[in-house]
Amino acid sequence: MTERNLKVVLGSRPEGKPTVDNFRVEEGPLPVAAEGQVLVRNQWLSIDPYMRGRMMDIRTYAEPVALGDVMVGDTAGVVVASRHPDFAPGDPVAAYLGWQRFGVAEGGALRRVDPRIPLSVSLGAAGMPGVTAWVGLLDLCQPKAGETVVVSAASGGVGSVAGQLARIAGCRVVGIAGGADKCRHVTEALGFDACLDYRAEDFRQQLKAAVPKGIDCIFDNVGGPVLEALIGRINPFARVTLCGAISEVDNPSPTGLRRLLPLIVNRVKLQGFIVGDHLERWPVAIADLSGHVAAGRIRYHETLAEGLEAAPQALLDLLAGRSLGKQLVRIP
Ligand SMILES: NC(=O)c1ccc[n+]([C@@H]2O[C@H](COP(=O)([O-])OP(=O)(O)OC[C@H]3O[C@@H](n4cnc5c(N)ncnc54)[C@H](OP(=O)(O)O)[C@@H]3O)[C@@H](O)[C@H]2O)c1
Structure with a gap:
């Protein structure tokens, strides 16, 4: 047949x-x-x-x-x-x-x-989601060793790679994810320094404790209230990569950023991006990510x-x- x-x-x-x-x-x-x-x-x-x-x-x-x-x-x-x-x-x-x-x-x-x-x-990890993490973190956020990086949707395809790249760059990496099981995966399997459940009632207090030196780079996949909370702990000259806003999908009246003053007084740079605009970076990103995966540095x-x-x-x-x-x- x-x-x-x-x-x-x-x-x-x-x-x-x-x-x-x-x-x-x-x-x-x-x-x-x-x-x-x-x-x-x-x-x-x-x-x-x-x-x-x-x-x-x-x-x-x-x-x-x-x-x-x-x-x-x-x-x-x-x-x-x-x-x-x-x-x-x-x-x-x-x-x-x-x-x-x-x-x-x-x-x-x-x-x-x-x-x-x-x-x-x-x-x-060595495909479109990985390249998104690679370009959004390394090219746009430009993390330096010792800085604090926060990644939302941290257990997902993009966020898991973004956080591990930040760890490889020598940063303190805090993930945000939905629920205790995902958070356990993010710290134990992926090696983030901490992970917070954004649905927890005391999320904002947990965030304050998890970023004692403030936030230098936000890699945001979700937008909405999570991004708004992160902006509240932003450091001078921080960079914010706006990768996704999944909390707005299916939400007829999304709540956006209502706290703009911290962005201005801290001279923060926000950058939205679409990975397809960076085709020239794909070959080097995929080669780098494949090497990290093959060596077990990215799980x-x-x-x-x-x-x-x-x-x-x-x-x-x-x-x-x-x-x-x-x-x-x-x-x-
Ligand atoms: N800019 C670009 O070029 C580009 C390219 C690829 C992907 N993206 C974006 O990157 C993000 C992640 O993509 P992915 O493929 O890696 O997906 P993913 O993170 O594997 O899956 C999406 C995750 O979003 C979280 N989520 C869903 N609703 C939420 C809400 N209301 N508030 C907070 N979190 C919520 C869920 O995780 P929890 O269980 O932790 O809530 C879910 O697992 C998406 O926003 C996507 O659109 C952008």
Whole structure:
């Protein structure tokens, strides 16, 4: 029997919170590689918060997914057929082929995976989330040894790497995460100096105690009340990397920053950024991150969903904070 493609398409746009019914699983023929292209069998799909935005009919920094189209996403897999001179069947590659088992990519859009790391890690610590942490922390926050760095969503794909890079840079690193289990993971497995549960009633008092010398760098993934609390402990000439604002997703009236005076009197630099604007930094970032992972200096945890049919629920789990580390889908 000839093999068929399996894909997950966007069936409808969410009204309010997304549900699994917004997606549809479909079968179809295998795509065919044209001259210069490569056919890849995906083994891993990365699930990321930006996918929530792509479900909406709103243009932000990227186009929305059209109804009936395959959901977008980073993938890692193995070359099946190649009409590009740089790739041969069996090569492990990372690409942006979306929620499907087979996909065709231009050869120039494929990334060869470093053989020192597992294929799945090319979607996590040594993939887009890792590069986001690397650019946002090292290029934008520019931490110096001895400084205090605070990372929110610290147990997640981006935050876990940002905090470990700050530790490697010789900083005191404090993570913020939801719940005792995530915090234990952040200190015990990832080696942060401290981790605070932002849902604790005395969160602000705990924060004060955890950053006795104030905060020199905030790597913020969540926005809202957490960022506001961190700004209250900011040091002169601190840097704030605004990486994400996941607390605003599904929140019809998000609470923003109401404390601007500490930013002004401390001459703080806030920088929003999108990792896709820094393509020239990807090769050096991925090489550096792969080296750290291979040497065990950066550790990672993966939450795995089995099969493409499980991808919609995996996205809902990620957004609700039910996954730990990098959320992936294994594609059999
Ligand atoms: N700027 C860029 O180019 C770029 C690139 C990639 C990712 N990002 C952003 O980086 C952030 C992290 O991405 P990721 O892939 O590493 O995801 P992740 O951290 O693995 O997963 C998202 C986490 O957000 C936390 N969260 C959810 N709702 C929250 C709320 N209301 N308040 C506080 N925390 C909440 C949850 O952790 P807890 O259980 O700890 O609450 C959840 O595990 C996201 O905001 C994403 O949009 C930005």
